[in-house]
Amino acid sequence: MAAAKVADQLVQVLIQSGVQRVYGVVGDSLNPFVDAIRRSDGALRWIHVRNEEAAAFAAAAEAQITGRLAVCAGSCGPGNTHLVQGLYDAHRSGAPVLAIASHIPTTQIGTGFFQETHPEKLFSEAADWCELLSQPEQMPRLARIAAQHALGGSTVSVLVLPGDIGEKPAPNPTGRTVPTPACGTVTPAPHAVRDLARLLNDARTVTLFCGAGVRGAHSQVMRLADTLKAPVGHTLRGKEWIQYDSPYDVGMIGLLGYGACHDAVHDADLLLMLGTDFPYDAFLPQAKTVQVDHDARRLGRRTPLELAVHGDVGATLDAVQPLLEPAADRRFLDTMLRRHERALTTAVDAYTRNVDHHVPIHPEYAASILDELAADDAVFTVDTGMNNVWAARYLTPNGRRRVIGSFSHGTMANALPHAVGAAFTDRSRQVVSLSGDGGLAMLLGELLTVRQHDLQVKTVVFNNASLGMVRLEMMVDGLPAYETDHAAVDYSAIARGIGIPAWRVEQPSGIRDALSEAFERPGPAVVELITDPNALSVPSHITFGQVKGFALAAGRTVLDGGVGTMLDLARANLRNIPRP
Secondary structure: OOEEHHHHHHHHHHOOOOOEEEOOEEEOOHHHHHHHOOOOOOOOOEOOOOOOHHHHHHHHHHHHOOOOOOEEEEEEOHHHHHHHHHHHHHHHHHHOOEEEEEEHHHOOOOOOOOOOOOOOHHOOOOOOOEEEEOHHHHHHHHHHHHHHHHHOOOOEEEEEEEHHOOEEEEOOOOOOOOOOOOOOOOOOOOHHHHHHHHHHHHOOOOEEEHHHHOOOOOHHHHHHHHHOOOOOOOEEHHHHHOOOOOOOOOEEOOOOOOEEEEHHHHHHEEEEEEEOOOOOHHHHHOOOEEEEEOOOOHOOOOOOOOOEEOOHHHHHHHHHHHHHHOOOHHHHHOOOOOHHHHHHHHHHHHOOHHHHOOOHHHHHHHOOOOOHHHOOOOEEEEEEOHHHHHHHHHHOOOOOOOOEEOOOOOOOOHHHHHHHHHHOOOOOEEEEEEHHHHHHHHHHOOOHHHHHOOOOOOEEEEEEEEEEEHHHHHHHHHOOOOOOOOOOOOHHHHHHHHHHHHHHHHHHHHHHHHHHHHHOOOOOOOEEEEEEOOOEEEEEEEEEOHHHHEEEEEEEEOOOOOOOOHHHHHHHHHOOOOOO
């Protein structure tokens, strides 16, 4: 039996760490590692994708769904640089991902050799840990450190492996990896709990604003809201963990905002931010705020705080609950709930009147049908842009569904490769990729990946032949849309050309049947919805300057020879924007 090589040890460490697959594109400097996977007798699988960027996205989605370590790989030079985008997204999303970045031969490092990069510099912002395995004696120790760093920090590690090192004999025994225990719960300091109770008891009105950090603490948040008679808003990343079964829900704030959340956040005597690092500080009050987070580095970096509490959300609320005085007055809560209901009704009236006959298809109408027909445990992956808006407003969480997106990094083209990783975690679970035509076009080759592996991915393309979010941003800035609209593409024809069943829907009456057929059949499917490019979503609260810019852009569009419907759109939207 041949002696184990360094690449074999790496494969064994990954298997011992619970890794089941590696996403990537094969390449010469990766050959020793890929061949070691081949010789693992199926214990570790190589998953071929069409772009290393997609490999990193797929690993990120797998890690977010399972909570386990996920792995991607890239060959030297361009393979590494392709990884960066997806790894950056994984890093910002808190996904435990390990990237194997192969390198040029060690004797050539520093000579300007073919495809030479400097991975330690390249991945410095996309990863928390990046080290070069420069000699065989560093294995298997360095591989275990890389895996543990990613798991322990819910972050990205990069192990740089020169091809010539990977094929050398392993001088050390592989040994075994002790299973990594689940991360412990951060318990808040007793004095912080007492201070939190005092502030909550003294406040006449309180609003709870929840992010992804409330995962696992749904019951505690609901109990707190009931005790304080507090409305509960959420971020997009917090939506799936807190909105379901909530009689206190008032929606979201921010660019994707809707409902009464903005009023609830700004009108309360005290805002309690729970497990959120909401990046848009312009939407937050710059006073009367308490923040609770398990990561102390996030405390107070968005808005000044009355109190910073370092602790797990669930543990903190369990600790503070016995110290609270139940509120008797629920007028603030009831006022915000009425405003929320009124805002939703106004939005429905403004955007969905006669929408079942609107051609091109109104995307919000399509999203509502999609939400109705999707499985109760579906995984939704969402492209950045207008699809974020439709997901935020129309996907209904229930505690079993998952919503994965590039919600912190905000890159295009994430939905389809995220769906690839999600589908591999459970091949019987329905995965729905909400893809924009712009995002789908950017990594279109991953449809081949879905077809090759026969994944249960339903790609729903909102095709408006436009970069809709960029279009809206230009108009809010007072600029006419430029280079946002492009020639129409038939993505259903492309899908059928590679062997994926596909439906192209141009009439709203056809949406339900197409989605139903696609969802009911096994394997991949594509449903292309031809949607209205003028269906631009306006946030629930915008400034007068943005209103002015929107109107100015519409006027310029008409003067420059643009379509008359743009001015009609501006007028319709302006009627539904609250005046300052």
